[in-house]
Amino acid sequence: DVKVTQSSRYLVKRTGEKVFLECVQDMDHENMFWYRQDPGLGLRLIYFSYDVKMKEKGDIPEGYSVSREKKERFSLILESASTNQTSMYLCASITLTQYNYGYTFGSGTRLTVV
Amino acid sequence: KQEVTQIPAALSVPEGENLVLNCSFTDSAIYNLQWFRQDPGKGLTSLLLIQSSQREQTSGRLNASLDKSSGRSTLYIAASQPGDSATYLCAVRRRPGGGADGLTFGKGTHLIIQP
Numbered sequence: 001d002v003k004v005t006q007s008s009r010y011l012v013k014r015t016g017e018k019v020f021l022e023c024v025q026d027m028d029h030e031n032m033f034w035y036r037q038d039p040g041l042g043l044r045l046i047y048f049s050y051d052v053k054m055k056e057k058g059d060i061p062e063g064y065s066v067s068r069e070k071k072e073r074f075s076l077i078l079e080s081a082s083t084n085q086t087s088m089y090l091c092a093s094i095t096l097t098q099y100n101y102g103y104t105f106g107s108g109t110r111l112t113v114v
Numbered sequence: 115k116q117e118v119t120q121i122p123a124a125l126s127v128p129e130g131e132n133l134v135l136n137c138s139f140t141d142s143a144i145y146n147l148q149w150f151r152q153d154p155g156k157g158l159t160s161l162l163l164i165q166s167s168q169r170e171q172t173s174g175r176l177n178a179s180l181d182k183s184s185g186r187s188t189l190y191i192a193a194s195q196p197g198d199s200a201t202y203l204c205a206v207r208r209r210p211g212g213g214a215d216g217l218t219f220g221k222g223t224h225l226i227i228q229p
Contacts, residue, residue, distance in 0.1 A: 006157075033216055043203070043219040058216060090157055092217075102148045102163035103205075103217060107156055 003027075006091050006106040013113050019078040021109050023091030030095060032074035033058075033103075034066065037088040049074055081113045116141045120204055120220035128228050129196055135189040135223045137204030142182050145207040148217065149178050149189050152201045161202075162189070194227045201225070 007022040025032065033048040035058075045058030047066040055066050063085060067075045074093075078085055091106040117140045127133055137147075146165045150158040162171045162178040164187070170179040177190040191198060201224045205217040 040221070042221040043205075043217075045216045048216055092158075102146070102160050103207075104160065105150070105158040110155070 004091055004093050004104050004106040006109050008109050011109060011111045013081050015082060015113055017081045019081045021076040021089055023074045023106055024072050025093040029093035031093060033092045034076045035090045037090060083113050086113045087111060116218045118204060118206055118218050118220040120223050122223060124224040126226040127194060129194060131194050132192050133194055135202050137187040137220055139185045139206050142185050147180055147187050148205050150203040152203060196227045196229045199225055199227050
């Protein structure tokens, strides 16, 4: 089974800190994604990546950046954390080579910015 | 812009009942549709994936249908059990290439199965 692993389940950070959220997948998937999930707003796409060193903005990229130096790892960076970035963050991956495969999600990182 | 709506937002039924969760989307030009389950505080678990050319998919007690032309999908759960209690999310995938990939999600149906 494909595994998408998010390194932290819970994080508490202070306003203004630089925050790194890490995601690793073990199935050589080309596409990786970062979403955030908020009550009443559902899941929203922040950034995604088609390949190493490639990145594309999603629907809500403001305040975030990403890094993909290796195919299996996709990092979400909060350059200067703010309280409105308190949320559940979900990483996902998908392959381009298997038509009938869907998205696989990690178990999420609950980030609280105080 | 694609919008996905799930009805009802919440549902509570006694154990053993068959039930239907509804999902509608505004743009029928989708690549596929995926149903997920989310337990409280956890990530998403994929339940069923339906390609745009397919009409339905089945897995155990779950059956998902897709009517792309009318922009609708349903998730049918047979003989519901308390362990089915969770939030169910519907998501449509935009056509890959030539722009943003990714899924557009509905806000989910929060399901409670009463023992």
